Amino acid sequence: MATTKIVVDPITRIEGHLRIEAQTENGKISKAWASATQFRGIEMVLQGRDPRDAWAFAQRICGVCTVVHAVASCRAVEDALDIHIPANANSIRNLVLGMQFVQDHVIHFYHLHALDWVDVVSALSADPTKAAQIAASISPWPNNSATHFKEVQDRVKKFVGSGQLGIFTNGYWGHPAYKLPPEVNLIAVAHYLEALDWQRDVIRLHTIFGGKNPHPNFLVGGMASAINLDEDATINSARLADIQGMITRAQRFVEQVYWPDLVAIAGYYKDWAAVGGGVGNYLAVGEFPETDIRDLNSLYLPRGVVMNKDLTKVLPYDHNGVTEYVNSSWYDYEKEDTGLHPYQGETKPHYTGPEAPWTYLQDQTKYTWMKAPRYNGHPMEVGPLARVLVAYASGHKEVRAMATDTLKALNAPPAALFSTLGRTAARGIETVLIARRLSTWYDTLVNRIKAGDVATFAPAKWEPSTWPAKSRGYGALDAPRGALGHWVEIDNGKIARYQCVVPTTWNASPRDPEGKVGPYEAALTDNHPLANPDQPLEILRTIHSFDPCIACGVHVLDATGEEVAEVKVQ
């Protein structure tokens, strides 16, 4: 049988440097390798630092999901030092993290993922009036007028007519896997541009509480933004009104633009509900506590584990079940094939791959900077789909209602969720619910202020003199891309060990000592087509459905031209 070796590097429209290698047989992918091709060593940089500074270093792991490492770090240090943050600080962190989810997921859909499904060039031949009719049939969004669509189309025509295609250069336009009618393509292109303006507005919530975005400021023990309704340089009514406006605009865009677009586009790609399932094990650490992260029962999105696609059972999650292997990664452990819990974790980079430039990594035992995390020995998928499935199986009312309605709209069974399309739909489902929930967190904050509680910081254990000589803590956070854990050990006021297990580390995991592949690798070989290795559009669809963040955790490869030419006959 003829096997074609594929390299896709760089995978674009993701965070960071990812290389995917694969082998195809008869138009299907038979084997896949995910390689993270960047290492920065931030865990090593953190050693010896003041634990109160750690959030800022850890935050720089990723500037896309720019709050998640900071908050996970604060939680880990607060766990180690037994610091309980005020309820207001918890509400503010929920608002900041919630808006991060909403903004990040919308950007992912339009700017990172859409071009896998939307043919920009086809939009040029759309009838704007017909596009407006289609849009009006699915949404009351006021900008969906024929005039507006015509304006967008003219702008894009001028752009294409200039002969300089910029970011759209060499896209796979006209690929037979694009199925949308021109009018739906035009609607999506118009909303691609609108989403660029929208995201800039709603993310200002971070600026109000954290001073800037990306990389807003946080604080161990709470939040630094003091509340005083009678001052101009604090959180006051003017700031709160601005926040409320952003929340309203975030909700409106999600409900009237993102979600209707997602459902409409998904309707043309139902075959992708049978592609790209993957490992079938799902882990969620849960997110959005009512008042304190220690109260796991109060999490809006629940914690738990679903194994083997069995939605009748949700198993409890215990972080002691997490281990990381490096048998396929460019690191050394003292005992090569053992898995280490993050409290025992080591980060000793040791590159043993081929000299640059590379041809293939797939014939190498070690092929990535990503470690291989396992939960009780199993590879786990994390992210929106994992959260939605855990919530669904836990009987979460709102998730169940949304999931059921979505499946009905697409005329699909629940099993359709275990797929590339299911991953993309789950991201939309949780975006709608989290956007709605922003109002609850806002109201909670305002009501507490009304009742006279303005505390945002717990000062009791700020000074290192109040700390135990040795302590260690775990900070769990469910980030837009999935379950995140920070583990910190503090010794005499300094960080002695810092380890992160990041969503993309789970999803982009390489093979473990038993040869079990990670979620990307499994998804790419699960009934996965690849019509033309020179145009790896299908690989992009599935990889993007995970929303990779390589600086956080992984690197994927892309089918590059010359390498694709090599065909081996076995």
Added chain:
Amino acid sequence: MLTPHSAPWSRDESLGTHLERRGISRRDFLEFCGQMAAILGVSSLAVPRIAEAMETLRRPSVIWLQLQECTGCVESVIRTSEPTIGDLVLDVLSLDYQHTLMAAAGTAAEKALADARTANAGKYLLVVTGSVPLNANGVYTMIGGKTARSVLEETAKGAAAVIALGACAHWGSVQASKPNPTGAVGVSEIIRDKPVVNIAGCPPIADVVTATLVHYLTFGRLPALDADGRPRFAYQNRIHDQCPKRAHYDAGQFVRAFDDDGARKGYCLYEVGCKGPETFSPCPIFLWNSRTSWPIGAGHPCIGCTERNFWDTMTPFYHRLPDVAGIGVEHTADILGASLALGALAGVGAHAAATGVHQIRSRRAAARQAASAGAPPPPSSVAPAATPAEEEHHPAHTGED
């Protein structure tokens, strides 16, 4: 026939001239414009207008390399408000290679890069985010199977100018902090034969980036730079001298602990570690995210992220700087930088102040030494507190002002 690749279209010639050079007649060109009109679905009456627009219009090519980084700088630029990112990408620039936004991947993406380099040789603007890891022969960041260093060197060759965007491209940032496990350095350590503009900050404010781009495009040259390669229009002033909380500082009104009475009155954050007195940054003037607020405005001390080595020199973040009263607004980054290098920080009180200055300076010196030696600095991450003896040896106070 000459192809666009063998006979690239340079910015100096109009499309009409270029096509003539490639042996394409005016008649063929108008025919092409007619076809374009058909593709675009516009009337044939528009053909002369298309021809005119195509003959004269050419957006400047920008190639954006993302090396060892977190993508925060890209996200920051996506938040730019004047002009918006949509305007930039569609109307102002030809963003020919940019991983986060570009449609193509793999081979098609690498071809876009190669084509842009050829077609705009000597003319394109190179924007770089991320540092360049040098240890282990550069394998800590690989793009398309090549090291970040080789991609940068290859791409910088044909660039008219280089913009090192953000702290990583500027000097290496967090991964270059002690012990700098990957040997990360900034762009100007590698590219020495071209102008390199450092847009400082982790990340920089989007509007500073776009203002720099617009300056270059409008005036055809780079903006004036300070000694560290930072545009003067943005980085010439100390935060402390522009800070709206300065009056509280002068009046001795300080936040002593987070969320205390002073914090709830919006007082100065100096006592809880604000690095505004040592930081040259446009934050208080430009503000962040459509001028919504800025770090100090939201109650958190400045962490000094526009300064080289700030992860080592400005930490612990919540430790108070020495008193630096007396440095007036007339002191620019160049003057103060020089004075710091001479150990002549003006107006410093003799007591606790000396400890802080000594720590900062010794850590700076270690970091600089390490950077210039191209090797990671010694493994201890945080300098120990200076002993009283060390303080005495240190002439921190010159009384210049």
